[in-house]
Amino acid sequence: MTSQPEIFGSFLPPKDELAERHFKFESYTQRCILASIFILVFLTGTIGNSLVILSVLFSRKLRTFTNVFVVNLSASDLLICCTLSMNIVALLSRDGFPLPEWICACAAFLAFTGAGCSIYTLAAIAFSRWAVITRSISTQRSWFTSKKLVAMVTFTWIFPALIAFLPPYLGLGTLGYAEKYGTCSHKTSNELSDYYSLLQGVLFYPIPLVIIIVCYYQVFSFVRSHTKHIIDQPDISSTSGQASQNHLNSKNQLTTKERLSKRQIEITKNLFYVVLAFLICITPFGVSLMIPPSDPVIPWTSALLLFNSCVNPIIYATKHPNFKSIFRQIITCRWAEIPEPSQFLKLLRCGK
Known part of the structure; x- marks a missing residue:
């Protein structure tokens, strides 16, 4: 039976080209810098994502279907932050990964699954916001x-998990300690590792990107069109004997225009932050995975990707006034001030 390397052999670069691409992340100074970034992401992401989850757990006011995806996003990002501890150990070790290999392989699998889940959850949030703004309440309830x-949340976990697990299981790459990068990812010593990277880049990046851009563009177009329609409506008030009523209508119309204008600007800013953060954090890593000769930049593009794990709570939670308020109350331990306390919080308070 033909071995898998032989099957893919005709598609692999020549050996001399592989030799020219030899790279190893050996600079201990750079490894320490990267480890420091991971520590920062670990601390910030763990605190931020934990606050998001606790806020929804403590307050029924935040239990909307959109926040189901926000909590799922925080859970996936929290998982990524937890796996960073193994990468920090790997980067700071001078003689390879000091713990059993299977621990590094598990950390790599969980990191890939969490990253994929995070990206697809961003797409799910974009879709839910599109539905909230452009569709009727009855349609939202049916969807x-x-x-x-x-089912949606399950998909955001199962699909990335399959992409992380099946290729190594079938021999297309190996999870564990990557000596080239000094991290827990997939072993670049496997001659088919480039295909594993390419597969991840193709399935984890373009599809969610298209969903996010299309959804937010349609949201922006809908709000702009709807606002213009309302503002351009003529004043139908009678002009005979109703001067005071006309003045009131004119004042109300001006207030509506001002309110809608502010709303449109705020929505535009939030969409810009979301899309910009996604593009900045995801694009470099996605592109580098699809271009095998970009080995030297992969440690840094992966750090940028992981940085998204602590950016998301800022964009998706702290911009929300209710989340802001509950964050403050949790941090200052003012449990009694949390609006619409959940049964879990009531039991917690009674236990104390």
Whole structure:
């Protein structure tokens, strides 16, 4: 039976080209810098994502179907932050990974799964916001039932997990300590590792990117069109004997225009932050995975990708006034001030 390396052999670069591409992340100074970035992401991301989850757990006011995806995003980012501890150990070790290999392989699998889940959850959030703004309440209720929400959330975990697990299981790459980068990822010593990187780049990057851009563009177009329609509507008030009523209508129309204008600017700013953060954090890593000769930049593009794990709570949570308020109350331990406390919080308070 033909071995898998032989099957893919005709598609692999020549050996002399592989030799020319030899790279190893050996500079201990750079490894320490990268480890420091990972420590920062670990601390910030763990605190930020934990606050998001606790906020929804403590307050029924935040239990909307959109926040189901926000919590899922925080859970995936929290998982990534937890796996960073193994990468920090690997980067700071001068003689390879000091713990059993299977620990590094598990950390790599969980990191890939969490990263994929995070990206697809961003797409799910974009879709939910598109539905909230452009579709009727009855349509939203039919689309986002409990069962469908469970199915969507499950997909955001199962699909990335399969992409992380199946290729190594079938021999297309190996999870574990990558000597080239000094991290827990996939072993670049496997001659098919480039295909594993390419597969991840293709399935983890373009599809969610298209969903996010299309959804937010349609949201922006809808709000702009809807606002213009309202503002351009003529004043239908009678002009005979109703001067005071006309003045009131004119004042109300001006207030509506001002309110809608501010709303449009705010929505535009938030969409810009979301898309910009996604592009800045995801694009370099996605492109570097699809271009095998970009080995030297992969440690740094992966750091940028992981940095998204602590940016997301800022964009998706702290911009929300209710999250802001509950964050403050949790941090200052003012449990009694949390609006619409959940049964879990009530039991917690009674236990104290």
